[in-house]
Amino acid sequence: MPRLICHVDMDAFFVSVEELFDPSLKGKAVVVGGKADQRGVVSAASYEARRYGVHSALPLRTAAKLCPHAIFVEGHPERYRECSQKVFTVLNRFTPQVEMASIDEAYLDLTGTDRLHGPPLRTAHALHEAMKRETNLNCSLGLASSRLVAKVCSDQAKPNGVLWVLPGQEAPFLAPLDIRKIPGVGKVTEASLNSMGIHHVGDLARLDENFLRERFGRWGLALAGKAKGQDAGSWFDGEIGALEDPKSISHEHTFSEDVADRTELETVLVKLSEMVAKRLREHKLYSRTIQLKLRYRDFTTITRAHSLDHGTQFDGDLIAAVLDLLQRNWDGATPVRLLGVHAGSLKRNEGQMSLLDEPAAERLRSAFRAIDKIRDRFGVSSISLARSMQTNLREKTHENPYDLPGKAPQEKEESIPPARKPKN
DNA sequence: TCTGGGGTCCTAGGACCC
């Protein structure tokens, strides 16, 4: 029996959520992502704004030129997460086999649920209506025998539609579509395929697998499978709904104007490190590879990594690694556009090489639990390790205060600013 | 046009070990 996969994709999700909070936006050209003159790109555009050529990833300033009368609104990640949770709740009632693929889309495995919900189209329509009723949001649904076809399907069904591709009809459904409709085919692959005279999925499906493998390596094999609607390649395969740990956690910041001041760069790196470390602790994960990212004015971007001999989830370790990487890789003069801190090689435990004995490690963890609670209430910047405020001192004394992951808990001082109002 | 932020996966070279 073929699988029955449903892909649910929320329509103009960020814009629709903003409309829930401000109904006056409805029916207007709305751009979510920031102010019209900011450095940044469009996160989402309403269908009205799209008519002027505005789309996500477009620079905000360009969007403003294309659609001068558009309303530009700041994004609200908390609102989107909250709505995403409601979406999940609705879906989860139809089957426990739900997997949120991102904040606004999900896969459901509906194989064998016809006795419970009826035939596929009836199930899909029930889901569609339940979503509208309970979240006030529109979505589009794709039904098919593979994730890949279901995803392409929901895209074809947009906006606010339902589309089912019957088993056996995958190839004829895909054949006339533009190659770009295949998830994983972006600008570069498209250009490359176009140069070979391949424009539609059907052209690709007719090609010899070996030819594609010679031309594109393993990616070529995956492509051949995709052209036939198979969940070929690694990540599309597998159970729906299996929860997995994240593989990396990162935060980055683009300055509104390029910065060449060391202290300012270090201050931002400390903050980014603290945010990453906090999320490592929330996930109960330890990272062994800390990476610094630098982007310059001309957009050239470098990443420099350092692997530790033990995993860590503590601010000081990340800060030490990242400041050291900056020291070694930044010339001290070139203006910086973006800074990033990335934690990779994530594990559920520290590994064998921990520098701390277990009681010390537990004292540290408990100190950080307290710190994280304060940060949850008052914001990340409300509390820092005393040392992390002394980036200047490090320069002057030529010693690195972060060499050890919190030599002892008493080294950390809580510093709560006098009158800082809690958010909300 | 002047390019965010959070991710995943893949490739490729060099080190290092057996």
Added chain:
DNA sequence: TCTGGGGTCCTAGGACCC
């Protein structure tokens, strides 16, 4: 001595997705 082959780790960069 002029020369292997495989496996794994580390690092850097890039395509792609939402």
